[in-house]
Amino acid sequence: MTKKEKTIRIAVSVGIVAVLAVLWGKESDLAYNVAQQRAILLGRYTLDAMMTLLIVTPILLAVLWGLWKKKAPPADMSARRLATFKIVALSISILIAIVVADVALRLIHRQIYVGTETSYHRAPNRVYHGVFNDRPEFAFSYPNALPGYPEVAYTLTVDARGFRNPQTLEQADWIVLGDSFAEGSNVSDEQVWVRRLAEQRGVVIYNLGMSGGNPVTYLDTLQKFGVAVKPKIALYMLYEGNDFRDSNFRAAKLEDPKKASLSERLFKASPLRRLVKDSIVAALQPIGRNRFRDDPDINNSSHRMYPVAWLPFETPAGGGYGYAFDVKRLEQHYITEEGFRRSIACRESLRLMQEAKAVCDAHGIQMIVIYAPDTPHVLFDAIVSQVPAEQLRAFMATRMDHLPEPSLVVAQLKEGLSVRQRVIEAFCQEARIPFISLTDILRQKTQEGVRTYYTYDQHWTPEGHRVVADYLADRIRP
Numbered sequence: 089m090t091k092k093e094k095t096i097r098i099a100v101s102v103g104i105v106a107v108l109a110v111l112w113g114k115e116s117d118l119a120y121n122v123a124q125q126r127a128i129l130l131g132r133y134t135l136d137a138m139m140t141l142l143i144v145t146p147i148l149l150a151v152l153w154g155l156w157k158k159k160a161p162p163a164d165m166s167a168r169r170l171a172t173f174k175i176v177a178l179s180i181s182i183l184i185a186i187v188v189a190d191v192a193l194r195l196i197h198r199q200i201y202v203g204t205e206t207s208y209h210r211a212p213n214r215v216y217h218g219v220f221n222d223r224p225e226f227a228f229s230y231p232n233a234l235p236g237y238p239e240v241a242y243t244l245t246v247d248a249r250g251f252r253n254p255q256t257l258e259q260a261d262w263i264v265l266g267d268s269f270a271e272g273s274n275v276s277d278e279q280v281w282v283r284r285l286a287e288q289r290g291v292v293i294y295n296l297g298m299s300g301g302n303p304v305t306y307l308d309t310l311q312k313f314g315v316a317v318k319p320k321i322a323l324y325m326l327y328e329g330n331d332f333r334d335s336n337f338r339a340a341k342l343e344d345p346k347k348a349s350l351s352e353r354l355f356k357a358s359p360l361r362r363l364v365k366d367s368i369v370a371a372l373q374p375i376g377r378n379r380f381r382d383d384p385d386i387n388n389s390s391h392r393m394y395p396v397a398w399l400p401f402e403t404p405a406g407g408g409y410g411y412a413f414d415v416k417r418l419e420q421h422y423i424t425e426e427g428f429r430r431s432i433a434c435r436e437s438l439r440l441m442q443e444a445k446a447v448c449d450a451h452g453i454q455m456i457v458i459y460a461p462d463t464p465h466v467l468f469d470a471i472v473s474q475v476p477a478e479q480l481r482a483f484m485a486t487r488m489d490h491l492p493e494p495s496l497v498v499a500q501l502k503e504g505l506s507v508r509q510r511v512i513e514a515f516c517q518e519a520r521i522p523f524i525s526l527t528d529i530l531r532q533k534t535q536e537g538v539r540t541y542y543t544y545d546q547h548w549t550p551e552g553h554r555v556v557a558d559y560l561a562d563r564i565r566p
Contacts, residue, residue, distance in 0.1 A: 097155050104148050111141055118228075119395040120486040123415040127369050128228035131376020135369060142368070190360040202250055207308035209250030209298055216244040220274040222542045224412075226369070227377040231386050231393050234400045234410030236543040240550065242276040249313055252277070252295050260294035260317040262286075265306040265444075266325030268547060269460050270297025279550040284557035289564070294319065302336040303440040310444055315451050321566055322448050322455045324441070328508050329417060329462035329546060332428075337436040387479075395482035400543055403470045404535060410543045413463045415487050417546070421464060421504040422484065422497075428507050438515050445519055454566060457516050461527040463541050465505050466534055472498055522565075529559045 116134045121127075129138045201208045222236030248256040252271050264270050264282050272280030272295075286293040294317050296309050306324065314322060330336075380386060386397040400410030428434050441457070448455040464471075471480070477494035480501075484491060491497050509525060516523035533555045534540045540552035548556065 101152055101155060104152050108145060108148055111144060117486075119393055119482075122229060122393070122396045123483060123486040125225055125229070125414045127226045127373055129369065129372035129375070131228055131379040135365060138368065138372065139365075186360065190358050207298070207301070207305035207312070209309075209313075210246045210252075212246060212248050212250045214246045216242075216246075218242055218244075220545075222274075222544055224544050227373040228379070229377075230399050230412060231380040231383060231397055234402065234543060236410075237539065237549055240274060240276070242274065242279075245277050251298065251313070252280070257292065257294050257317055259292070260319050261291040262293045262321040262323060263310075263314045263317060263319040264293060264295050264297055264323045264325065265301075265310055265314065266297040266323075266458075266460075267301040267327055267330060268297070268299035269327045270301075270323075270325045271295065271299050272297070272553065273299060273547040274542065274545060275548070275550050275553055279553055281548075281553040281557040281560070284554060285560050288557060288561040293323075297325070300330075302331050302333075303437045303444075304336060307440050307444050307447070310447055315447065315453075318451075319453055321564070322444075322453050323458055323560075323564075324444060324455055325458045325460055326437075326512060327460040327462070328465065329420075332420070332431075332433040332437060332508055334432040337432045389478060389482070394479065395486050398475045398479055398483075401467060401471055401475070403467060404537055405470075405474055408537055409539045411463055411467055411541055412544055413546065415483060417462050418464045418501070419484060419487055421468075421501055421507075422488070423504045423507055425507045425511060428511060434511060437512075441515070441521075442519060445521055454522070456522045456524065456564060457512065458560070459509055459512060459523065459525040459527065461509070461525075461530060463546060465527060466531045466540070468501065468505055469531070470535060472502070524560065524563050526556055526559065529555060 114137075115132045116128070116137050118128060118132075121134055127135045129135065133141065200211060202211055218241075220240040220242060222238075222240075224230065224233055244252060245254050247253040254277060270282065272282065277283065280295070282293050282295045282297070294314075296314055298305060298309065301309070303326075310322065380393050383391070383393075385391050386393055388394060391397070400412040402408050402410050445455050447453075477498045481491055481494040481497045484497060492500075509527060513523050513525070515521075530540050530552070538551050538555060539549050540555055541547065542549055
């Protein structure tokens with residue numbers, strides 16, 4: 089090796105080491121990712137960053153090893169061909185093994201949902217048993233996470249039509265349309281507000297709620313399944329957390345809510361890819377999980393975890409329960425009425441509600457809209473009384489740029505909290521649709537110390553379902 093070659097190798101080696109040092113030394117934006125409840129590995133990196141490190145590092149190390157590996161004497165042509173053949177054969181074998189494993193995992197995957205043209209439901213005639221644990225989705229989460237709700241053992245019974253009912257009904261007094269808040273996520277059959285309401289009012293209620301639904305699927309479900317059971321009342325539940333997302337109403341969604349692109353079906357939906365990612369997360373997320381626990385400077389505005397240090401938010405203060413939510417749920421309330429009315433979500437939601445009302449009128453069904461608020465809406469008055477405006481702004485700033493001063497951010501949030509509800513209620517009054525909001529009762533009971541929502545999950549607890557059932561039992565007037 090000449091002196092020049094050695095110098096070049098040293099320079100390249102130093103460059104490789106420097107690149108690795110930069111890649112491994114650069115910490116991900118922890119507050120931003122915790123605010124959105126994304127996985128943090130080794131207490132420093134997001135999953136995407138970790139995947140990049142795991143791919144790039146071996147490649148650079150292999151290059152480094154190749155630079156300094158002692159070169160063997162030149163091989164003859166036949167030996168080169170054999171070596172090339174072995175490499176190609178090994179690569180093809182690995183590729184085939186990956187494809188076979190992916191196909192096998194797809195085949196053994198149990199189908200949970202069955203799609204129709206513009207809606208979907210669960211695979212029929214099944215009973216699921218499980219235990220829901222209310223805890224952060226990932227080990228590295230809020231710096232001082234509070235205990236979640238105790239374990240909930242649940243049974244989820246699916247009828248012949250694919251909806252959550254103890255039995256398939258040919259006739260019902262009332263039906264319920266909605267998403268997971270209507271179907272009842274993370275509670276057992278007997279705890280869902282629909283079942284409790286039916287018992288209190290002495291009526292037969294058929295639950296057509298479906299997790300992940302939106303006004304597009306509600307209308308289709310009403311037409312395909314609701315009308316058939318000849319109800320007198322249709323309870324149309326709107327959840328402000330997900331139902332008013334523009335993405336629900338994109339052209340592809342309107343054509344087929346379960347439609348996926350080729351890349352999504354082949355790559356993003358790959359169970360093998362998901363298994364690899366889940367395995368990496370499971371192995372690396374516990375390391376460094378308590379990095380900031382009990383850090384005395386956590387509420388210092390210069391601390392990297394300051395934007396999320398106030399979560400989970402405890403109410404009533406000093407002895408209540410903790411509630412957490414990702415930043416997107418609060419961000420969606422940072423809106424004006426004009427902005428909301430111009431959105432695709434608003435226009436399409438109102439149009440679809442009007443169509444649902446027309447279907448109900450044509451079949452002699454009274455449609456009643458029930459408005460379900462999200463956690464930030466219920467908690468916000470208590471939050472602003474305890475959390476500094478600067479910290480709330482910092483939380484919002486993890487996703488939003490160019491925010492005004494803290495007091496203006498809080499003022500806009502206060503105004504924006506009621507925008508969606510106000511617009512929907514005004515529409516219902518104009519369309520002569522009875523409107524019932526659950527916001528005030530859930531806010532009141534939460535402040536009284538009733539644990540209405542889970543700590544780390546957006547849904548209602550068994551107590552929350554009881555509050556809703558009791559309130560609706562008094563308010564619904566056919």
